[in-house]
Amino acid sequence: MSLTEFLTLMTQGLYFLIALLTVADYLRxxxxxxxxxxxxxxxLAAIVLFQRVNQLTSLQxxxxxxxxxxxxxxxxxxxxxxxxxxxxxxVWTHRLALVGLIASSIFLLIFISTTSLPPLLTVVIIVYFxxxxxxxxxxxxxxxxxxxxxxRWRLSLAAAGSGLLAALILFAGLNVIFPALRDxxxxxxxxxxxxxxxxxxxxxxxxxxxxxxxxLFELHRFxxxxxxxSTAEHVSNVLDNLRLAATRGTGGVAAAVALWDDTDRLxxxxxxxxxxxxxxxxxxxxxxxxxxxxxxxxxxxxLTPADFGPVEAQLTAAVNARTLYVVPIAxxxxxxxxxxxxxxxxxxxxTDDINLLALFSEHSAILLDYAxxxxxxxxxxxxxxxxxxxxxxxxxxLEAFAYSVSHDLRAPLRAMDGFSQVLLEDxxxxxxxxxxxxxxxxxxxxxxMAQLIDDLLELSRVTRAEMRRDAVDLGPLAQSIAAxxxxxxxxxxxxxxxxxxxxxxxxxxxxRVVLENLLGNAWKFTGQQPQARxxxxxxxxxxxxxxxxxxxxxxxxxxxxxxxxxVFQRLHRADEFPGTGVGLATVxxxxxxxxxxxxxxxxxxxxxxxxxxLP
Amino acid sequence: xxxxxILLVEDNPDDEALTLxxxxxxxxxxxxxxxxDGVEALDYLFGTGTHAGRNPSHLPQVVLLDLKLPKVDGLxxxxxxxxxxxxxxxxxxxxTSSKEEQDLLKSYSLHANSYVRKPVDFTQFTEAVRQLxxxxxxxxxxxxxx
Numbered sequence: 001m002s003l004t005e006f007l008t009l010m011t012q013g014l015y016f017l018i019a020l021l022t023v024a025d026y027l028r029x030x031x032x033x034x035x036x037x038x039x040x041x042x043x044l045a046a047i048v049l050f051q052r053v054n055q056l057t058s059l060q061x062x063x064x065x066x067x068x069x070x071x072x073x074x075x076x077x078x079x080x081x082x083x084x085x086x087x088x089x090x091v092w093t094h095r096l097a098l099v100g101l102i103a104s105s106i107f108l109l110i111f112i113s114t115t116s117l118p119p120l121l122t123v124v125i126i127v128y129f130x131x132x133x134x135x136x137x138x139x140x141x142x143x144x145x146x147x148x149x150x151x152r153w154r155l156s157l158a159a160a161g162s163g164l165l166a167a168l169i170l171f172a173g174l175n176v177i178f179p180a181l182r183d184x185x186x187x188x189x190x191x192x193x194x195x196x197x198x199x200x201x202x203x204x205x206x207x208x209x210x211x212x213x214x215x216l217f218e219l220h221r222f223x224x225x226x227x228x229x230s231t232a233e234h235v236s237n238v239l240d241n242l243r244l245a246a247t248r249g250t251g252g253v254a255a256a257v258a259l260w261d262d263t264d265r266l267x268x269x270x271x272x273x274x275x276x277x278x279x280x281x282x283x284x285x286x287x288x289x290x291x292x293x294x295x296x297x298x299x300x301x302x303l304t305p306a307d308f309g310p311v312e313a314q315l316t317a318a319v320n321a322r323t324l325y326v327v328p329i330a331x332x333x334x335x336x337x338x339x340x341x342x343x344x345x346x347x348x349x350x351t352d353d354i355n356l357l358a359l360f361s362e363h364s365a366i367l368l369d370y371a372x373x374x375x376x377x378x379x380x381x382x383x384x385x386x387x388x389x390x391x392x393x394x395x396x397x398l399e400a401f402a403y404s405v406s407h408d409l410r411a412p413l414r415a416m417d418g419f420s421q422v423l424l425e426d427x428x429x430x431x432x433x434x435x436x437x438x439x440x441x442x443x444x445x446x447x448x449m450a451q452l453i454d455d456l457l458e459l460s461r462v463t464r465a466e467m468r469r470d471a472v473d474l475g476p477l478a479q480s481i482a483a484x485x486x487x488x489x490x491x492x493x494x495x496x497x498x499x500x501x502x503x504x505x506x507x508x509x510x511x512r513v514v515l516e517n518l519l520g521n522a523w524k525f526t527g528q529q530p531q532a533r534x535x536x537x538x539x540x541x542x543x544x545x546x547x548x549x550x551x552x553x554x555x556x557x558x559x560x561x562x563x564x565x566x567v568f569q570r571l572h573r574a575d576e577f578p579g580t581g582v583g584l585a586t587v588x589x590x591x592x593x594x595x596x597x598x599x600x601x602x603x604x605x606x607x608x609x610x611x612x613x614l615p
Numbered sequence: 616x617x618x619x620x621i622l623l624v625e626d627n628p629d630d631e632a633l634t635l636x637x638x639x640x641x642x643x644x645x646x647x648x649x650x651x652d653g654v655e656a657l658d659y660l661f662g663t664g665t666h667a668g669r670n671p672s673h674l675p676q677v678v679l680l681d682l683k684l685p686k687v688d689g690l691x692x693x694x695x696x697x698x699x700x701x702x703x704x705x706x707x708x709x710x711t712s713s714k715e716e717q718d719l720l721k722s723y724s725l726h727a728n729s730y731v732r733k734p735v736d737f738t739q740f741t742e743a744v745r746q747l748x749x750x751x752x753x754x755x756x757x758x759x760x761x
Contacts, residue, residue: 406713407683410735414712415629418737422636443737450735461716 007190012048014197019045021205031303033085033346037204040078043071066108073104073125076132079162083136085346086143086155093135100128119177126173133166147251150352153214154203161199168192215356218249222360226367235371242329242339242364243271249360250353252341254319257329258283258290259337266294266337268315276318279311283338288312293326293338299354301325303346316342323347327357331365334372395464402460409453417446448580455582458513459567462590467507474502474547478515478536485523494526499537502547504614510590517583518549518610524577525553525608541611552607556600564600587612619676619752621647624656624692625710626684633737634679634710637744645752648675653687656680657695660702674705677751680727682711682718690718693725704758706751 019041026034050068077097083089104125111121140159144152171185171192202210222245226238243255256277258268266284270277284294288309293300302308302324308316312324321342329336339361347353420439423431431439475498482496496519504511519534526532535550556564556571563569565588568581591598591612602608621638625631631649638647650656656678658664662671678696682689689709696702708729709722722730731747734740 403713403715403717406715407711410712410733411627411630413735414633414733414737414740415627417735418629418633418636418740421737422633447736 004186004190007194011190011194011197012052014194014201015041015044015048018197018201018205025205033082036078036081036085040075040082041200041204043075043078047072069108070105073108073129074101076129076136077101079136080132083139087139087345089139097132100132104128122173122177126169129169130166130173133162133169136162137166149218149249149251150211150214150356151251151347151349154206154349154352157199157203161196161203164192164196164199168196211352211355215249215352215359218245218356219359221245222249223363226363235368238364238367238371239269242360245360246327246339246341246357249356250325250341250343250347252325252343253321254342256315256340256342257337258340260284260335268340274319277315278318279315283311286311289324289326290338290340293328294335297328297330297335299325299327299358301350301354303350315340320344325350325354325357327354327361329361329365329368331362331369333369334365336365336368398460399464402457402464405453406457410450413446413450413453417443420446452580452582455580455586459582459586459589462510462513462586462593465507465510467510467593469505470508472504472506472508472511474504474511474515474536475500477508477512478502478519481512481515481519482534485520489523492523492527492532493530494523494532494534497533497535497537499535502536502538504547506594506614507590510593514587514590514612515549517587521583521610522549522551522553522608524579525555525572526551527553527577529553539611544613546611546613548609548611550607550609555602555604555606555608557604558602561600561602565598619645620673621645621752622650622656622659622675622678623647624650624653624678624680624684624689626651626681630681630733633740634744637741638748640741641745641748643745643748643752645676645748652685653689653692656684656692657687660696660705661699671701674702676706676757677747677755678705678707679710679747680707682709682713682722690721690725693722693727697726706755706757708747708751710747 019038022034022038022041026038047068050064050071054064077100080089080094080097107121107125111118137159140155140162144155144159147155168189171189175182175185175189206214222241225241225245239257239259243257246252246255254271254274254277256268256271256274258266261267265282268277268279268283283290285291286309288311289300289302289307290311291309302312305313305316305322308324316322316324319342321344323343323346325339325341325343327339327341329339339357341353341357420442424436424439428436478496478498482494482498486492486494515536519536522534523532526534529552531552533552535548537548538545539548540546541548554572554577560571564571565584566581567585569585570579570581572579587610588598591614595615596613598610598612600608600610621643623631623634625634631651635647635649638645648659650659655665658666659669660671660674662669680689680692684692689711693707693709696705696707706728708731709718709727710731710733711718712733714732719730731743734743
């Protein structure tokens, strides 16, 4: 196979492919523009097909050749019909094209019997052909210049394709007129044919990868312009950029943004440069493309005024547009609003445009999300620092209060107790037994009060105190507490069993308070037990390891178990077992501050077990 | 014995009366000078103000110092005692209601010689005063007078 043959085959294959793709495109969208494009390329493919059939069958059918030639002659007219969709074609141009088509066809039919046309007629046909192709070139170039983005890129390719096709015809004509140049012009014709096919292919049915590549430039520019616009102050900048990029990238006449506002309405933000583009009411409920795009969260478009609802008609009229793209500005997290892009003319490249707009919109939505997050974060940080300040103030106040209680509340008690004692000592003779009993009650009450104050201060201290986390062995700690208890009541016989290996992490001082209270309680409530027993160790409880302090003392009714840890809650009368009802509340607070849990089990007369965990 | 003066710095008249009674009950018959606020205590020690003319080189045997005082508080009194060459070795016992950690820390940081919490129970209070008197007036050797 020679190079020429190979090129021919390639060219034919290419045109065939374009025809197939454009027909498929028409079948998908079924509009006039795509029909005209499909016809235009279908015609070229048909010529190729006829040539092939002629070659393969060796029939060399004149009629088939003629049909092919006729279709070829009709191509400029078909191309003009395509051009019509990109820019208006004058009535006279249209008529002239028709006349040219009919005249060329008649000439060909008249001279069907001769092997070649007279040169003059050839020139006429060539002029007709080249001028219309040239007209298409001008129309595509004009279309490319007046638009931007992907459309511009693809129209430029269409223009190149048409120009190359015109050049091909021109060389074919020269071939007829100057037979000497046959070889050169044949090669050039082949070259132009395949280049033109390539240009058309890229323009009208490019593969996905190329379509994306053609968006790269716009995308890059958009990203560069939105760089660094991710703080709350830049929200309006983000949206302005989005509108600008959308207009530029699709060759639209205007772009606007509708945002979901605080009042739960989708409101159009009138762009400064298009003051007439306004709509006062909610856009989300309409039946047209805008309402649909909002509800379905999908890009939607109305390609011709026939597809407009009343809202769309009003908006497009304000900017003289005939096509409307609606793209959600949304992330998975949040639907911010819609991007509306208005185009004057119908575009063949809607899918590309929409894809590009979807990328712009999503990127903008991410920036908006980020800005919103930052704003929320700033608000929370502000709130947090305010809370912290308030808490610190409250804590200071509490500390001052506790300090004052510690100093001032005890002094009067000391006076009450002291002077009662003075009375008992110095005035015994003048007080009868009942009077002396009353004074003793006053003294007992003041001591109780003093104990209450001390316990409450302890409770408040364990809440306020800073926590340390050290390694603590609870065993020796418990031993020393038990020893202290024994020292205070040397007459008591209590068997205290403390397990080994009670190592944990926590605040040693606070944990000491816990054990003082729990062991102190066990000591106290076994007071009426002839053989008192207290055990401290580790046990498996409901699948978790818990420390326990168990005694065989007075116990308690489980019905009141939830009251045990409340401040001032007591389950025993003061004359049975003295106490203030603050100790277990203190224990609970300390355990909670360590992130643990505390609970108790017991029965009246059968002792009690207190469990606590330290994670 | 009588030249061993006790300086009691106490604003509460009840506590003053009870302290004096406890001292008397325990047969501690030393002269007790009572200052009712921080300023008065410092005036006494340095021979200024209401105590102008007093010879400041005659120092008490021990100062029983309450912390919560009007005008100048106990910790400030302690700080000034320690800051002055003449009184920096003077034995000072903090005798107060509170056992707040910060009070203990600050008192010892300012070189208090002892810290005693006044018990509410008067029997215990009397016992505390007895031990204080025994220790600071009899057992303890005071620093040499400078």
